[in-house]
Amino acid sequence: MKENPMRSLPGIPVLLVLLATLVACGWLFLQGGGAIALAIGLAAVALFLMLGAYMVEPNQAAVVSLFGKYVGTVKENGLRWNNPFYSKKKVSLRVRNFESGKLKVNELDGSPIEIAAVIVWRVVDSAEAVFNVDDYESFVHIQSEAALRAMATSYPYDQHEDDQISLRSHPAEISDRLKEQLDERLTAAGVDVLEARISHLAYAPEIAHAMLQRQQANAVIAARTRIVAGAVGMVEMALAELEKSGTVKLDEERRAAMVSNLLVVLCGDRGTQPVVNAGSLY
Numbered sequence: 001m002k003e004n005p006m007r008s009l010p011g012i013p014v015l016l017v018l019l020a021t022l023v024a025c026g027w028l029f030l031q032g033g034g035a036i037a038l039a040i041g042l043a044a045v046a047l048f049l050m051l052g053a054y055m056v057e058p059n060q061a062a063v064v065s066l067f068g069k070y071v072g073t074v075k076e077n078g079l080r081w082n083n084p085f086y087s088k089k090k091v092s093l094r095v096r097n098f099e100s101g102k103l104k105v106n107e108l109d110g111s112p113i114e115i116a117a118v119i120v121w122r123v124v125d126s127a128e129a130v131f132n133v134d135d136y137e138s139f140v141h142i143q144s145e146a147a148l149r150a151m152a153t154s155y156p157y158d159q160h161e162d163d164q165i166s167l168r169s170h171p172a173e174i175s176d177r178l179k180e181q182l183d184e185r186l187t188a189a190g191v192d193v194l195e196a197r198i199s200h201l202a203y204a205p206e207i208a209h210a211m212l213q214r215q216q217a218n219a220v221i222a223a224r225t226r227i228v229a230g231a232v233g234m235v236e237m238a239l240a241e242l243e244k245s246g247t248v249k250l251d252e253e254r255r256a257a258m259v260s261n262l263l264v265v266l267c268g269d270r271g272t273q274p275v276v277n278a279g280s281l282y
Contacts (some may be wrong), residue, residue: 003127003190006064006072011053011079021046052084061126062088073126091126095194100145102200107167108156112204115152115167117178119144120195121186128190136189144196147181157203167201174198235259 021042028039055078056062062074064086074080074088082088098119107113121140123129129136152167155174159166165173179196186193239259 001070001127001131003125004070004072006074008074008076008080008082011081014081015050015053015079018046018050048084050084052081052086054080054082054088056080056090059093061091061093061123063091063126063130064088070127070131089130091123091129093123093126095120095122098141098144099199100141100148103145103149103152104204105149105152107152108154111157112206113152113157113167114200114202114204115148115198116200117144117148118195118197118199119182119193121182121191121193123190124192125190128188133189136191139189140186140191143185144182147178147185151178151181157201167198171198 025039025043025046028035028042054062056074056076058077060075060077062080064071064074064082066083066086071086074082075093098121100116100119102114102116104112104114119140123136133139151174154177156164156166157168159169167174175195175197178198179193182193182196
């Protein structure tokens, strides 16, 4: 089922002609005699033809069918007229937003999370929207939540590897994947998804505190790893400069003590308290 554009007559000129016909019928009726039957017959036909007038608003389409058979779609704005036997169903072509509720699902690693999304969509094929599904708005809502659940179970919440895509660290990529899944599901209903993005993402309440501690621990480990790597580089540079300039010659024991002191100073959480040696070097 594909949309088939069809023409319609402008409604205002048709209504003016029909109103003029009714006026003429009234004049014939007043003449009396055999003109009365003619006036009644013309008035009945004119009133019946008025049933073919209908309104089409901007960004709206009228899906026209005849006794259950699809005839075409009218998109001209304003007052239009078609065969009174045609039935017309209005379909909005405007851009619409839909925000899913907070869904509780298990992400790729099995941890329960809460996730919600905002879907921006519109109808692009009115015939498919009317005849391919029972209720295209309900179809969009249900399929959007189903696609969001499927997508959430395919990715981890946090990134564990450098090249891994996760729900929290790659919002643009996740939105693109969600849009692709929605396009596949909603094409049959004549719906085009303009944008899909995550609006809410969090661990489920029962594990939120534990996961927060885990994130904090990972952050501390990452920070400590970087601090130690930098401190080792600085110690190596300091020893190399001392040996190069020949300012101080250290044996292995004093070199080890100096390395230990420098690492304590550079890696400590708090400011160190230096001990000044007022005697000899040893």
